[in-house]
Amino acid sequence: MSDGRAPRPTLPPLTTTTRMFARSLGWSPEHLLSSFRPATAADLPALLAFRQRKGWDDAAYLRWRYGLDAKGEAWPGQLWLLRTDDKVLAVVGREAQRIHYGGQAFDGQLLMDIQLLPELEGGGVWLNQSMLAHADVTLAVGANEHSIGLVRRMFSPLPQRSYRVLPLDSAAMLRQRGVGGVGGVFARVGAPVLDAGWSLAHRLAHHRTHAGIDVAEVGQVPPQDIEALRASLEPRIACVLPSAAHLQWRLFDNPRARYRLLVAHRRGSCVGYMAVRNVADDGTGKTGMHILDWKTAPGDAGAVLTALLQSVIRSARADRCSRVFTTVLDEQAVPVLKGLGFLARSSPLLVAGVHATVPLPGNGGEGRWQITDLSFDSDGIY
Structure with missing residues (x-):
């Protein structure tokens, strides 16, 4: 009888891949290992030349993301380079992410900003x-x-995430998807009908919201x-919940993207939060509202999530956003999103996987995962 454990990916041991990669470079394994180290501020000019990122201040991003000026201070992110x-020759970044499951907190991480010289692509493993x-615990969230192929090979598979979008300007959505018809007739005629339908779904959901949940935007975490939410987490759900200081760094110190934080209270107690930001919506001339992360206390999580989403939707309408969107792996959230009119879109690239030395869902543990875009390396790109 199966114990529910996902098949473990099979890889050669690290000693073997180290020897193979070192040989491809013409190096000894010892030289490879000694040349692979955390980046410092002295590496910044070489890193900028290697990354060649355009469209933002990459030096500011690297300093913020990886603490290149931290001078020994503990930092959530770390960049390793070869x-x-x-x-x-190559870089890989990591962000520490605390994984909560079964009443315990485990050291987790997200790997990101992986880049190699083209001739070294075989060194990705x-x-x-x-x-x-x-x-x-190492999470793999999303792929290109x-x-x-590397994600599927190295990580035990988790259920597929789904992209969820609430169109607030259906004409723009239809034009983007090439459903304009002759002269855009369908976009002009059909869009108001779709918008009315989604608006009705939003109003009906509003009447289902439990009373007594107050949502307000706050300027800092x-x-x-956060501690109240941490204490209330369901033990059978594995999720990422950073400390308040870590979340403050991620949401409000990011030089490329400044997020907004909504907090829900009931009778003075925190029952949830949601982090969002407006992003350029290519092709429409408007903005979309991206939901980065949320957490809800158990007991009445559906009502809390509904209240948070309703507040976000009102804000998006006031900002004349064309859509509200996110990606999600969360069984409890799906009916709430559907009830508010969010549409689902699938993609094979919305994979999720886990590599763990401890029992977790997907790795021998019971229960399920909640994963949001907080564990996808967006940082303001999306």
Whole structure:
């Protein structure tokens, strides 16, 4: 009888991949390992030349994301690089993410900003594998066409995430999807009907909301509220819930994106939060509202999530956003999102996986995961 444990991916041991990658470089395994180290501020010029990122201040991003100026201070992010005296060959970043499950908190991490010189693409397995020992749990959330095979090979599979979108400007959505018809007739005629339907769904859901839930925007992360949520987490649900200081850093210190934080209270007690930001909505000339993360206390989580989403939708309408969107792996959230009119879109790239040395859902533990875009390396790109 199956115990529900997902098949473990099979990889050669790290000693083997180290030897193979070192040989491809013409190095010894010892030289490879000694050349792979955390980046410092002195590496910044070489990193900028290697990454060649355009459209934002990459130096500010790297300093913020990876604490290049931290001078020994503990930092949520860390960038590891492989370099010779004159150039960077590869980089991989990590963000510490505390994984809560079964009444315990485990050291987790998200790997990101992975980049190698084109001629070293075969070293991706080693680059990822070398980072796994830094945490009890490593999450893989999302992939592209180049990395999806690596994710499937290295991580135990979790259920597929889904992209959820609430169109607030159906004409723009239809035009983007090429459903304009001759002269855009369908977009002009059909869009008001769709908008009315979604508006009706929103109003009906409003009447189902339980009374007594107050939602307000706050300018900084309240530590007491995060601790209250942490204490109330359901033991059979595995999720990422950073400390208040970590969440403050991620939401309000990011040089590329400033998020807004909504907090829900009932009778003075925190029962949930939601982090959002407006982003450029390509092709419409408007903005979309991206939901990065949320947490809700158990007991009446559906009502709390509904109240938070209703507040976000009102804000998005006031800002004349064309849509509200997110990706989600959360069984409890799906009926709430559907009830508010959110549409589901699937993609093979919305994969999720876990590599863990402790029992968790998908790795021998019972229960399920809640994963939001907080564990996807967006940082203001989306």
